[in-house]
Amino acid sequence: MSRDIYAEVTGKLVAAIEADPGDPVMPWHRGGANAIPRNALTAQEYQGVNILNLWVVGQLSGFTSNVWGTYKQWKAIGAQVRKGEKSTPVVFYKQVVKRAESDEDEDAETIRILKYSTAFNADQVDGWQPPDAAASTPPLERLEAVDTIIAGTGARIIECGASAYYRPASDTIHMPDPNRFFDTESGTRTENFYAVLLHELTHWTGHPTRCDRDLRNRFGSEAYAMEELIAELGAAFCCARLGLSPSPREDHARYLANWLKVLKADNKAVFTAAAKAQAAVDYIL
Numbered sequence: 001m002s003r004d005i006y007a008e009v010t011g012k013l014v015a016a017i018e019a020d021p022g023d024p025v026m027p028w029h030r031g032g033a034n035a036i037p038r039n040a041l042t043a044q045e046y047q048g049v050n051i052l053n054l055w056v057v058g059q060l061s062g063f064t065s066n067v068w069g070t071y072k073q074w075k076a077i078g079a080q081v082r083k084g085e086k087s088t089p090v091v092f093y094k095q096v097v098k099r100a101e102s103d104e105d106e107d108a109e110t111i112r113i114l115k116y117s118t119a120f121n122a123d124q125v126d127g128w129q130p131p132d133a134a135a136s137t138p139p140l141e142r143l144e145a146v147d148t149i150i151a152g153t154g155a156r157i158i159e160c161g162a163s164a165y166y167r168p169a170s171d172t173i174h175m176p177d178p179n180r181f182f183d184t185e186s187g188t189r190t191e192n193f194y195a196v197l198l199h200e201l202t203h204w205t206g207h208p209t210r211c212d213r214d215l216r217n218r219f220g221s222e223a224y225a226m227e228e229l230i231a232e233l234g235a236a237f238c239c240a241r242l243g244l245s246p247s248p249r250e251d252h253a254r255y256l257a258n259w260l261k262v263l264k265a266d267n268k269a270v271f272t273a274a275a276k277a278q279a280a281v282d283y284i285l
Contacts, residue, residue, distance in 0.1 A: 005089050005116050006267035009049060012056045013270055014263050017256055036240045040069030040122065041076055049274035050090050051237060057088045058121065065122035065130065074120060079128035087118035091271075146194055146242050153284055155204050157197070164196045166203035173200045191244050195235055198244075198284075202234030203227070205280040213276055219269070225258035226273060233277035238284060 037046045037054040046054060046068070054068060068090070071081050093112040122128055150157075156172045164175050181193045206213035206227065213230070215223040238244075262269050 003089070003116070004267070005091055005114060006271065008089060009053045009091075010263050010267045010270050012053065012060065014260060016056045016060055017260055035066050036237070037066050037068055039073065040067050040079075040128070041073040045241075046090065048278040049271045051240075051278075052233060052270065052274050054088065054090075054119075054121075061121070061123075063121045063123045067122040067128075067130065068119040069122075070117055070119055074125050074128070077128065079125040081120045081125050085120055085124040087120055089116040090119045091116045143190065143194070146244070149242070149285060150197065150201065153201065153204075155201060164200055166200045168207070171204075171207060173197070173204055175200065187244075191239075194242075194244050195239050198238040199231045199235035201284055202231040202238070202277065202280045205234070205283045206230075211276070211279050211283055213280075218272070219262065219266075222258065222262045222265075225262050226269065229259050229262075229270075229273045230277045230280065233274055234280040234284075237277055237281045241281070241285065 035055075037051055037058075038044060039046070045051075054066075057063070058066070068088070069077075070090075071087075074081055092115055094115050096111050096113050098109045098111050122130065156170075157175060158172055159175045159177055166173050175193075175197055178189075178193050181189045181196075183189050184192060187195065205211045213227070215226045219226045
């Protein structure tokens with residue numbers, strides 16, 4: 001019987017949310033600096049829904065490492081997956097050319113088919129040592145680079161008032177004064193400010209002249225909840241890439257019920273959200 005990867009990935013996310021409905025801290029808030037999952041053999045970072053899925057599995061399993069690899073990849077670098085360890089699916093899409101009638105037919109359609117491999121976390125193997133943690137760049141030293149990237153987007157950012165939001169009518173991002181941000185258990189005052197700003201900047205990318213993100217046709221009345229989930233993931237992906245700890249927003253908890261409703265109704269919704277979040281991050285960075 002074939003595996004329903006959409007159902008597996010969505011099920012894990014729903015389980016993570018339902019584990020403590022009163023806790024606004026999601027798997028993507030727990031990563032911290034350098035937390036984008038990366039491959040043990042190639043050192044390449046995973047993309048899109050794989051980031052989210054590996055974060056969720058890592059939280060549910062209590063893993064402490066963001067390094068993953070297939071059985072063969074771990075073996076290639078001299079490590080051994082322990083007997084009985086459970087693998088995690090890593091998805092990718094394969095381009096397939098579908099011809100209408102014959103090989104000679106010039107009319108051909110290229111379709112994308114979901115495929116997957118299986119990966120194991122570094123905590124599931126023996127014989128591997130992580131690189132020296134001291135060599136990593138402290139997150140706070142990268143703030144100048146974050147400012148440069150944000151300025152490079154050309155977004156109009158207004159700092160005033162007490163609320164953070166993106167206003168489509170004026171195409172402006174509104175942020176509270178930085179003095180309104182404080183240290184929390186999940187991040188410093190500075191990290192929290194940038195996490196919220198990157199959330200609103202992800203909303204900003206949905207404008208028709210940028211990523212042109214229109215979710216109404218597919219998600220109808222739940223489009224708003226999907227857009228908020230995309231903004232959450234976009235901010236989390238950006239924070240992880242820039243060495244910042246993503247912080248849960250104060251209004252985060254009220255979206256959980258809506259997210260659960262969308263995710264339970266559509267197993268592919270989280271794939272859509274992660275893909276659109278990845279597109280937003282690519283635009284910003």
